Amino acid sequence: IADLLPAKNGEEPTMQFLLEVVEILTNYVKKTFDRSTKVLDFHHPHQLLEGMEGFNLELSEQPESLEQILVDCRDTLKYGVRTGHPRFFNQLSTGLDIVGLAGEWLTSTANTNMFTYEIAPVFVLMEQLTLKKMREIVGWPDGEGDGIFSPGGAISNMYSVMIARYKFFPEVKTKGMTAAPRLILFTSEHSHYSIKKASAALGLGTENLILLKTDERGRVIPADLEAKVIEAKQKGSVPLFVNATAGTTVYGAFDPINEIADICEKYNIWLHVDGAWGGGLLMSRKHRHKLSGVERANSVTWNPHKMMGVPLQCSAILVRERVSGLLQGCNSMCAGYLFQPDKQYDVTYDTGDKAIQCGRHVDIFKFWLMWKAKGTVGFEQHIDKCLDLSAYLYNKIKNREGYEMVFDGELCTNTTAPSCFCTVHSIPKVAPKIKAMMMESGTTMVGYQPQGEKVNFFRMVISNPAATMSDIDFLIEEIERLGQDL
């Protein structure tokens, strides 16, 4: 690598090296969309650690040749998982958007940091405009409010708790949690575990996070919230924060935001909507009613890297109140080496002090570029298609011999893309066995898990723009093929 830039005369070898890398990558892209390619070529950890034919993961003292580096790149992709494959249904983030990919390539080439306008002028403005647009779509007048992109939904949700605490008990910032009464958070028993992580990390304590009962479809029962709020107050605690989930991780359920908002307003509690998964539905005129009432939330998490198909990582925390500068107030420490007040430009564009991070990766560009390329209508079409496919799967499974839906079909119109079902051999060991065989054969991937008293069942996620009805058919056939010998 001594020949590469910044070496003298390094231009030629650098261009040649990068183009060889691009050839490896574009071949990978092509094959990812080819259904005859496997989704993965599974190996156990010990196998990869022992080294596969010239692929040695160990780091060494001396440099490798550029030829070996190219081989390493090829092997890294070979033994990985093709998350963009049309038959990869395993996680909430699937798919490989070509424009988003180009955006990420550019982002890494620009290799800068979001903390100041000084070193990221274009990206800072793109972030500002995109956040405003997202707030408009949430339904806040003129897109007013605040927000920031964070490294993921868990951190976005953590922000929401921090901001709520700062809003009601700003002295916690300086004096710590002992300056506040016992604060209580509420969230659905089906909600994402990041709310629990936040309550542990921020010093509130997981025991002060109250889990709310859900109906058979996995939606919070508002009466249970109100009862528990009253109970907490009777015990002398302060109900601080309610999380309503828009698209739960497993069932894809939407909590009834309006009814929850009524209770939050009545008792003066911060309402957060975790739309990490379901936020994408706001782009669809047909489906956005599932988040009806979201405009009443004080804060919203929305991950474009999930249902909208933006490459990882891309998550936004949106805050309704702007005037008081909650986000800034909550996190700012005014570091003199970054946020000098005497710069020549308008320093209100230096947004770094709003973050709990210092350096912050540029997550905006790929999303901005995809939005340019698709238009708002393009995202809408994608969301509508995902929901159509979800309905297709539901109808296919509903009356099929050997399967049952995990939750009541009548309510299915209130769901989003994840569809949960199990085979009738729904003893806890069947799903793991089928999944293991699926990974060994590498033909498709779908997740499974237990939930509450339910045994291991499959959770089918549809967010991949490349998936079609035939891929859904394939998945079902594959489950049946693999399950035959059990």
Place this chain on the structure above:
Amino acid sequence: IADLLPAKNGEEPTMQFLLEVVEILTNYVKKTFDRSTKVLDFHHPHQLLEGMEGFNLELSEQPESLEQILVDCRDTLKYGVRTGHPRFFNQLSTGLDIVGLAGEWLTSTANTNMFTYEIAPVFVLMEQLTLKKMREIVGWPDGEGDGIFSPGGAISNMYSVMIARYKFFPEVKTKGMTAAPRLILFTSEHSHYSIKKASAALGLGTENLILLKTDERGRVIPADLEAKVIEAKQKGSVPLFVNATAGTTVYGAFDPINEIADICEKYNIWLHVDGAWGGGLLMSRKHRHKLSGVERANSVTWNPHKMMGVPLQCSAILVRERVSGLLQGCNSMCAGYLFQPDKQYDVTYDTGDKAIQCGRHVDIFKFWLMWKAKGTVGFEQHIDKCLDLSAYLYNKIKNREGYEMVFDGELCTNTTAPSCFCTVHSIPKVAPKIKAMMMESGTTMVGYQPQGEKVNFFRMVISNPAATMSDIDFLIEEIERLGQDL
């Protein structure tokens, strides 16, 4: 974009589009290393917002053509800042490593998530091996211990406080901060503001973070630490955590770790070393003595994306104690949909539950690939070169008319790459004016700031592998040229 994959017959247009993007990017790379190219083409926020000749930042309803997308890519780079330019000295992260760049391109193409071995088998193992190697280099026997890559140094430092709290007061996780006595953190008055951010976020309170006095060179005075520990205990508080900085953000100072470790051991306090900036020196046999005693730390932050020139983001938190699984214990919530215990592979490789995040970006691959390409010796050479350049700048400025060093030169051997100096016209307004003119002319970039009672001075960062002595000369000449008219 309707023609791109996954569209039918989308292969050809996809390849064409990606290659056109790559041409834009490789041209940008070439020009970045060309000293006749400007570092930036500065525009004020309102200018970019109003739209520059066909570059419109606003998002719209309808899709743009692919041709326009390519123009947008070109313009985004045009109005950005070339952080890889040999004359960009503005931040701790500078430079554009070609192999690291290739690694990031591959990472975005693989577009997966670190939470499970299931969907990131190769990357999970690379992370494990690399963390072990880093711990060996820190000096922990057999590289034992724990760790994780996080979205940046601020989050890594936040982890260290969380883990310390969990080690001594595990019940805070469930019961909140009220389950613990008043906990006190200690850090240098010159330390990075992320320690303060962590104390606010985690519910400890910034008032419970005690700032330690430093000597004229910016290094913690151990006697001041001990006095303040004793004082805190006398007040009935519990000293929990000391942060020693290895390479402060502004002065580049190294706190005396061994003397601090003695005090921490005496009083049973968690010792964290924030080596976000200075950790890179551990790769150099010549310079690693500046972190002498680091192996006595309980945890270490080390950002390869700073002095080691790895593209953003790449930050590790390393933990000495493994047996008790502190990182796991502190953060785990055992989400059933991700971390099923009944998988077919060894699930100890599912490291996601150690994180405060759920989804986690793949930050390891570019670093691993650079390590392969350079070898340990290559990083050593890079570090040594940066420190040599730093000494060159010091000697150049030391006796030069019109300048003074901000801190005592005698102690300079204990510094690392950031060199701080001011012009003798060191009234507070000179540095901002020169900086503003520098940005307008776009020829080079260097940061300035006040620190304590010192007026605005320049902070010169040398971490760019492309920088040479002639670039240092250029910077000084440019400061003099721009300062002439003041």
